[in-house]
Amino acid sequence: MDGIITGEGVVLDSRPASAASRLLAALLDLLLLGVVLFVVFIALSAVITSPSEEVVRIVGVVFLATITVVLPTTVDTLTRGRSLGKLALGIRIVRDDGGPIVFRQSFVRALVGVGELWLTFGSVALICSIVHPQGKRVGDILAGTYAVRVRGAAKVRTPIVMPPMLAGWAHTADLARLPDGLALSVRQFLGRAASLHPASRVQLGSQLTAEVQRYVNPLPPLGTHPEAFLAAVLAERRDRELVTRLRAGERDAAESSLLQRLPHGVPDPVD
Incomplete structure (x- = not known):
């Protein structure tokens, strides 16, 4: 290949x-x-x-x-x-x-x-x-x-889905920021896991899980499959970043509206 x-x-x-x-x-x-x-x-x-x-x-x-x-x-x-x-x-x-x-x-x-x-x-x-x-x-x-x-049409990436059995754990877990290289490796591994040799799939999943666990506290329940753990971490990481962006956008919009208001005592124009 x-x-x-x-x-x-x-x-x-x-x-x-x-x-x-x-x-x-x-x-x-x-x-x-x-x-x-x-x-x-x-x-x-x-x-x-x-x-x-x-x-x-x-x-x-x-x-x-x-x-x-x-x-x-x-x-x-x-x-x-x-x-x-x-x-x-x-x-x-x-x-x-x-x-x-x-x-x-x-x-x-x-x-x-x-x-x-x-x-x-x-x-x-x-x-x-x-x-x-x-x-x-x-x-x-x-x-x-x-x-x-490095040219060519960008491939549509399959979104990472939160495993239902790990949703509760992921929402309360303390997830530190993953290094960009590690996050990219996990994302690409999950996208290509089905095409890997079974032995290589298990080995790579275990290696990436061991690296990602250093940034997670507490660890998932015992017996959690490595790929389910990695998918839960990336999905929760994505959702938290989205919420942070949305809150930042709302805060910026509120501050912008305050700056555009007229001085105290001057009524705002009515359309």
Whole structure:
């Protein structure tokens, strides 16, 4: 099955990007880089009129290091793997576990890219991307990353239903805020539980239950099925957030009406 397998074993609905789309994204980035370099060259020419040989050598070394390593690392780190070319083609560089890339992965990709992209004019990267089943280049293999497609129609998600036997417990339980990554993993596990292998389903459900129980007090009744427990936590969490939003909206509306009233003693206009 194609897709990203998270650390909790949940399959995300993303597909590896093709070599053609990665090549086109790289060409767009290269075109943008050329425009930026042209502007920088014009600016330096206006500032430095007659540079010495040492200045030219230093500027050249700094220039090459910036173009080949510093700039790609910075862009990938700040954009979480979405340069303008990748953004235009609807692809993103992610870790093998589906998470966003950080500085370490960006630096390894850029450093390896000096050889497989710049010194070989991208031929090594293109061949590796075509041959590899996930479209990885050498830098992706060493950094533990690959490119995925992030465009496409959003799938309708089945709403989480509160298990009736746990409704009373969930309404009175103290539920701390779940980390976003854990909540997403639980949501995707419940959505795909029916398609998982029975043994994997039990194992993943037990692992996620153990993690979520750290944020719940008191624990559900003994003998509660892990999937029922996870569904109850997410359903109650959703309902509480909805109530909080509704109350905040009512409070804002009341405060807004007070601010719009005329000063004391001046009657409000009658329509």
